[in-house]
Amino acid sequence: ETGVTQSPTHLIKTRGQQVTLRCSSQSGHNTVSWYQQALGQGPQFIFQYYREEENGRGNFPPRFSGLQFPNYSSELNVNALELDDSALYLCASSPDGGYAGYTFGSGTRLTVV
Amino acid sequence: DQQVKQNSPSLSVQEGRISILNCDYTNSMFDYFLWYKKYPAEGPTFLISISSIKDKNEDGRFTVFLNKSAKHLSLHIVPSQPGDSAVYFCAARGNFGNEKLTFGTGTRLTIIP
Numbered sequence: 001e002t003g004v005t006q007s008p009t010h011l012i013k014t015r016g017q018q019v020t021l022r023c024s025s026q027s028g029h030n031t032v033s034w035y036q037q038a039l040g041q042g043p044q045f046i047f048q049y050y051r052e053e054e055n056g057r058g059n060f061p062p063r064f065s066g067l068q069f070p071n072y073s074s075e076l077n078v079n080a081l082e083l084d085d086s087a088l089y090l091c092a093s094s095p096d097g098g099y100a101g102y103t104f105g106s107g108t109r110l111t112v113v
Numbered sequence: 114d115q116q117v118k119q120n121s122p123s124l125s126v127q128e129g130r131i132s133i134l135n136c137d138y139t140n141s142m143f144d145y146f147l148w149y150k151k152y153p154a155e156g157p158t159f160l161i162s163i164s165s166i167k168d169k170n171e172d173g174r175f176t177v178f179l180n181k182s183a184k185h186l187s188l189h190i191v192p193s194q195p196g197d198s199a200v201y202f203c204a205a206r207g208n209f210g211n212e213k214l215t216f217g218t219g220t221r222l223t224i225i226p
Contacts, residue, residue: 004156033213042117042202042216043157056213090156092214101147102214104156 004105006091012111018079021108023091025072032074033102034066035090043090049074078110086112116140117205119217127225132190134220136203139184143205147214148177148188151200160201161188190222198224 005024013019025032031050035043045058049068063079072093078085088109092102118137126132136146144165149157163170163177163186170177176189190197203217 031212035214035216040218042119042204042218043214045213045215048213058213092156094212101159101162104149104158106154106156 004091004093004103006089006105006108008108009106010109010111012113013081015081015083015112017081018077019081019110021076021078021089021091021110023074023076023093023105025074025091025093026095026103027072029072029093029095029103031094031096032068032072033092033094034074034076035092036060037088037090037107039087046076081112083112086110115218116143117203117215117217119201119203119220121220122218123221123223125223125225126193128195129192132188132193132197132222132224134188134190134201134203134222136186136188136217137184138186138205140205140207140215141184142207143215144208145206146177146179146186147204147206148175149202149204149216151202151219157202193224195224195226198222 007022033048034046037043046060048056052068065077068074088107090107091105094102147162148160150160151157161172161175163179179186200219200221202219204214
């Protein structure tokens, strides 16, 4: 399996709700990172997982959480959604912690109304 | 605090001419720099990178230059082709244990036929 697949591609949620975004990485990619890209901005680092353990986190509140599974899939969960959470969420994976470069998925466009 | 800056939101270049995209950074702990290209509705695609111990890296039509004393890097595309029209992001990464990518805000490059 090649590439990084994210689902769903688009999602509309109401303020206060919870959302789960999914990512399927390439086989052998032990590192997965999640980024938030607001309109007109560059991607902002949310957190990174290596072999199912979180090993880095950006300036995002605890209501942003994640999981990585042994089958190279991962999830981003956001609780108590706020209007400012509306953004493109990108998943990126790497076989070696990022030194060989990251492969990005096409993202999930989340709109909070 | 924007640690990676791309001060030109947009750039238009005639087909066949050279495109030069610029990026500045403030964190001297960054040890690896990358350029990503992004088309609409797709995730960022890795283009070229450079280690902080080098001042130039070349790959086909793409060359990245790094000036550590000025904390400045640039991406040169020559000759520019219509398919190069996209948003280009500069990104920087720390050393082992801090592999998260810090992105600039992007430069939209338009190649005029």
